[in-house]
Amino acid sequence: MTILVIAEHDHAALKAATLNVVTAAKRIDNSIHVLVAGSGCDGAAAAAANIDGVAKVLVADASQYADQGAENVAALIAAVAGDYSHVLAPATSTGKNVMPRVAVALDVAHVSEIVAIESADTFVRPTYAGNVMTTVKSIDGVKVLTVRTTAFDAASANGGAAVIDALAPGPDLGLSRVVGREITKSARPELSAAKIIVSGGRGLGSSEHFHALLDPLADKLGAALGASRAAVDAGYVPNDYQVGQTGKIVAPQIYFAIGISGAIQHLAGMKDSKVIVAINKDPEAPIFGVADYGLAGDLFQIVPELVAALG
Amino acid sequence: MKVLVAVKRVADANVKVRPKVDGSGADVANVKMAVNPFDEIAIEEAVRLKEAGVATEVVAVSCGPSACQEQLRTAMAIGADRAILVECAAELQPLAVAKLFKAIVQKENPQLVLMGKQAIDDDANQTGQMVAGLLGWGQATCASKVVIADGKATVTREIDGGLETLEVKLPALVTTDLRLNEPRYATLPNIMKAKKKPLEISKAETLDVDVTPRLITLSAAEPPKRSAGVRVADVAQLLDKLRNEAKVLA
Numbered sequence: 001m002t003i004l005v006i007a008e009h010d011h012a013a014l015k016a017a018t019l020n021v022v023t024a025a026k027r028i029d030n031s032i033h034v035l036v037a038g039s040g041c042d043g044a045a046a047a048a049a050n051i052d053g054v055a056k057v058l059v060a061d062a063s064q065y066a067d068q069g070a071e072n073v074a075a076l077i078a079a080v081a082g083d084y085s086h087v088l089a090p091a092t093s094t095g096k097n098v099m100p101r102v103a104v105a106l107d108v109a110h111v112s113e114i115v116a117i118e119s120a121d122t123f124v125r126p127t128y129a130g131n132v133m134t135t136v137k138s139i140d141g142v143k144v145l146t147v148r149t150t151a152f153d154a155a156s157a158n159g160g161a162a163v164i165d166a167l168a169p170g171p172d173l174g175l176s177r178v179v180g181r182e183i184t185k186s187a188r189p190e191l192s193a194a195k196i197i198v199s200g201g202r203g204l205g206s207s208e209h210f211h212a213l214l215d216p217l218a219d220k221l222g223a224a225l226g227a228s229r230a231a232v233d234a235g236y237v238p239n240d241y242q243v244g245q246t247g248k249i250v251a252p253q254i255y256f257a258i259g260i261s262g263a264i265q266h267l268a269g270m271k272d273s274k275v276i277v278a279i280n281k282d283p284e285a286p287i288f289g290v291a292d293y294g295l296a297g298d299l300f301q302i303v304p305e306l307v308a309a310l311g
Numbered sequence: 312m313k314v315l316v317a318v319k320r321v322a323d324a325n326v327k328v329r330p331k332v333d334g335s336g337a338d339v340a341n342v343k344m345a346v347n348p349f350d351e352i353a354i355e356e357a358v359r360l361k362e363a364g365v366a367t368e369v370v371a372v373s374c375g376p377s378a379c380q381e382q383l384r385t386a387m388a389i390g391a392d393r394a395i396l397v398e399c400a401a402e403l404q405p406l407a408v409a410k411l412f413k414a415i416v417q418k419e420n421p422q423l424v425l426m427g428k429q430a431i432d433d434d435a436n437q438t439g440q441m442v443a444g445l446l447g448w449g450q451a452t453c454a455s456k457v458v459i460a461d462g463k464a465t466v467t468r469e470i471d472g473g474l475e476t477l478e479v480k481l482p483a484l485v486t487t488d489l490r491l492n493e494p495r496y497a498t499l500p501n502i503m504k505a506k507k508k509p510l511e512i513s514k515a516e517t518l519d520v521d522v523t524p525r526l527i528t529l530s531a532a533e534p535p536k537r538s539a540g541v542r543v544a545d546v547a548q549l550l551d552k553l554r555n556e557a558k559v560l561a
Binding site: 069070071074092093094096097098099100104105107109110111112113122126127129131133134135136137138139173174176177178179180181182184221232233238240245248253254264265271274275276277283288290291292293294295296302305306310 | 322324325327328329330336337349404405406409428429431432433434435436437438439440441443444445447448449450451452453455465467468469470471472473474475476477478479480483488489490524525526527528529530531532533534537540541542543544545546547549550552553557559560
């Protein structure tokens with residue numbers, strides 16, 4: 001069986017998420033191709049060819065893929081998918097946007113956010129905010145999957161020497177175009193891949209307090225910053241900080257939940273963290289039920305103390 | 312402009328659903344049911360478009376068992392003009408639902424279809440994109456702002472790195488994200504009025520769609536349990552635990 005992995009990239013380089021998907025692909029079989037659909041994407045293609053375990057990289061380089069819009073990218077993938085037993089993409093915004101369209105074009109089911117692969121046709125995925133893990137078997141000929149990157153280790157980005165083949169670009173359907181982007185620029189690690197996350201909730205009280213208190217802690221720890229839905233809704237931080245059932249799923253070595261009560265929907269996004277630390281003034285807050293280490297008290301005193309103690 | 316809104320009947324967001332003891336699926340017997348929260352946001356957005364004079368009619372559509380009528384009445388209480396239930400007692404998966412929606416869209420000819428970005432039961436995040444794909448329409452998922460003008464939908468999307476603004480030609484499909492709007496509460500007078508609004512029931516079989524599930528659920532289980540944690544008294548103790556017990560900090 002040959003598996004097609006859809007690369008997540010920004011044209012110049014590959015995103016780390018692609019590496020986790022290659023690991024997932026290897027669980028199914030060892031014949032793996034990567035598709036790079038982009039514009040001026042030689043950099044991403046070259047990086048894909050270096051991934052350990054990849055035999056071939058298909059590159060479709062055309063302006064209609066500059067935006068990574070779902071309509072054009074899905075049409076391209078659907079056109080080549082018939083040669084493969086499985087088509088995998090990371091469960092990122094892009095992957096989730098594109099892959100369902102690929103599935104309907106092939107008239108097959110789509111299995112989204114898989115966290116484990118039991119066999120070539122059997123996968124495990126979370127439902128009900130991760131409270132019910134379902135094992136499903138696909139009866140379709142081609143399996144179209146998105147992969148939760150936190151569930152699979154990253155394959156090595158080096159050691160591969162894949163053949164790079166140009167793929168004829170697909171149609172430009174002209175259905176949508178990007179007219180603006182506001183991407184959070186930060187020197188901090190990316191939330192979905194960070195080893196340590198400092199996450200704040202409604203308890204921080206304001207955007208000023210959120211940053212005044214948590215930025216120094218994140219700086220000391222080299223951590224990414226995250227937030228609960230409540231903090232994002234209240235405007236303390238932008239939407240891409242949100243961790244939870246409908247936000248980012250994270251699994252760092254340490255997750256600091258500060259001023260976060262621990263609603264089911266938030267837990268869905270972080271309960272696979274190795275160590276969870278909770279700091280909250282309410283000793284009965286649900287977050288203490290999942291925390292490995294719980295410190296009940298005033299975060300406005302505790303966090304600065306923690307920053308100072310870290311030296 | 313006619314707007315079609317998808318409505319799914321799901322377990323209420325506040326319920327912690329568990330697998331059935333026999334592991335055959337989720338245990339939702341006797342659980343409180345509600346309109347999928349993202350669909351409430353979709354209904355609210357459609358009603359606001361009508362109040363702004365952009366939409367002329369809002370039609371709420373649900374696929375599922377007869378009990379979905381409750382959720383369709385809620386949609387009409389929020390402001391949808393009429394509702395359609397595609398009745399099907401059997402398990403419906405996103406691919407089948409998308410095909411049923413395609414059939415309804417082809418009958419109703421809306422210029423805009425609004426769906427929630429995901430249902431909080433299966434957390435699939437697929438159906439909207441599938442409907443758009445089947446119809447050959449443009450799509451804008453995870454919307455936090457929608458502006459309809461000049462035959463286009465200008466949609467701000469919440470994406471991994473921040474925000475992206477997309478211009479999609481109408482007819483288009485938009486899926487809603489949390490911050491698009493805050494849905495209104497249905498008032499009692501509107502709940503009463505909704506009882507009289509038209510609710511048409513179609514049987515799935517009559518729409519000539521094969522709804523056979525493609526994914527067989529082999530088992531449903533609890534996630535791995537975390538071992539119980541401990542309370543620490545102060546920062547010093549916390550750091551000691553992180554460094555020396557958990558060994559996750561230098």
